[in-house]
Amino acid sequence: MDNLQERLGHYLRGPASRSSLYLFAGAACLGTYAIWRTISSNALESSPKSIPSPAKTVLPHLSRKETRRLPYPPDALPGVRDVESPYGSIRVYEWGREDGERVLFVHGISTPSLALGGVAHMLVERGYRVMLFDLFNRGYSSGPSPSTTNYDSALYTSQILTVLTSSHLPWASEPFILIGYSLGGAIAADFTSYFPHLIRGLVLIATGGLIRTNHISWKSRLLYSTSGLLPERFLERLVARRLWTGPETARSIEPEADTDPELKNEEDRKGGLRSSAVYSSSHRVLLPGNPDSTVGEVVDWQLQHHQGFVPAFISSIRHAPIHNQHHRWRVIGERMRKREGFLKHVDFVLGARDPIIIADELQEDAKEVLGEEFVRVDVVEGSGHEVPIERPDVVVKAVQRISADWETQ
Structure with a gap:
């Protein structure tokens, strides 16, 4: 415990046609301008302060x-x-053939874009153009203080639009493939529901958005409540402890599985425990040649060195489109039925042993809100919540399937 207290620092110390496509691109740009104008106006009124990232607070002091x-x-x-x-x-990271098919990634709630680097590299090797970015107050992105800004649909939509328009390539002039992992899947689906003409393929990996709220424990309800019963700094310390992986223990990089004890201990179809799979990738190396670059170490590094990480995590749990998003997903399904936009299917990649996103439940709920004919699912046996890290090849195959759909039309 002393080592944990020392490393967690301040948390433990206290306080259609080509022409129509271009028209839409123009509309999207105007929409972006309008959104940012509103945001800027609100920012001036509330004077939100950006919490600096490790790029400002750590890197200048390192050799x-x-x-x-x-x-x-x-x-x-x-x-x-x-x-x-x-x-x-x-x-932001962007590379690959400039004339290649474009793929945008949105990472999970606690891991920065590095966690999806394996999938991105494999796609670039196959001729794709990829773009990844760190969500606000994760990795090397700074971000607003949650005391003045909710980490909700509006904030994340604005961030995606900013990332798209930051490229020297016209990402908004042609539809692209959008990949979202965990929280990023919930954000990606939400974004697609508002901008159907930008998305030609949607791949949701171990995605949030339709998580059944009966799986949320009373402890988590209290921990992420906005009731004010517990002081915010105290909540931040509790969440930091919960996220801490440490050098030996291998805890989940995402929110802990908050299922009932009976479901936690229920054996899955393979005979193993669902609850054991979520921990399997915490020590997987993300960067070849760098043994310190593991999922768990990256999360711990953010806990130690990014002052905005835990507050952003909490605000995302409270306000991001993680739960009860059936109404927004129904919009996606209805547009696919009416052939509005470019999306033909929604592709899911799920871990069979994921105790956070239960594969059987997610498939059932997705088919109900999107329409069974529009849902394609790859369930990866033996994988838990970190399925894109363990099996990037399955994600790549889903992307290639989308490309093949377009080639045959």
Whole structure:
């Protein structure tokens, strides 16, 4: 416990046609301008302050050797740039053939874009153009204080639009494939429901959005409540402890599975325990040649060095489109039925032993809100919640399936 207290720092110390496509691109740009104008106006009224990222607070004090040995080095992925926005700087990576089919990634609630680097590299090898970014107050992105700004649909939609328009390539002029993992899947589905003409393929990996609320324990309801019963700084310390992986224990990189004890201990079809699979990838190396770059170490590094990480995590649990998003997903299904936009199917990649996103439940609920004919599912046996890290090849196959659909039309 003393080691944990020392490493967690301040948390434990207290306080259609081509022409129509271009028309839509123009409309999207105007929409982006309108959104940012509203955001800027609100920002001026409430004076939100951006919480600096480790790019400002840590990197300037490290030697080159120390920087290279970080769990998440600043040059971990190619094509790096930092994009300024009214709410802080956004770390973006973009590389691959400029004329390749474009794929945008949205990562999970606690892991930065590095966790999806394996999938991105495999797609680039196959001729795709990829773009990844760190969500506000994760990785090397700064972000607004949750005391003034909710981490909700509006904030994340605005961040995606900013990332798209930051490229020298016209991402908004042609539909692209959108991949979302966990929280990123919930954000990706939400974004698609508002911008159907931008998305030609949607891949949701171990996705939030339709998580059944009966799986949320009373402890989590209290922990992420906005009732004010518990002081915010105290809640942040509790969440930091919950997220901490440590050098030996291998806890989940996402919110703990909050299922009832009976479901937690229920054996899955393979005879193993669902609850054991969620921990299996915490020590998987993300960067070849860097043994310190594991999923667990990256999360711990953010806990130690990114002051906005835990507050953003809490605000995302409270306000992001993680639960009860059936109404927005129905919009996606209805547009596919009416052939509005470019999306033909929604592709899911799920871990058979994921105790957070229960594969059988997610399939049932997705088919109900989207329409069974529009849902395609790959269930990966033996994998838990970290399925894109364990089996990036399955995600790549889903993307290639979308590309093949377009080639045959």
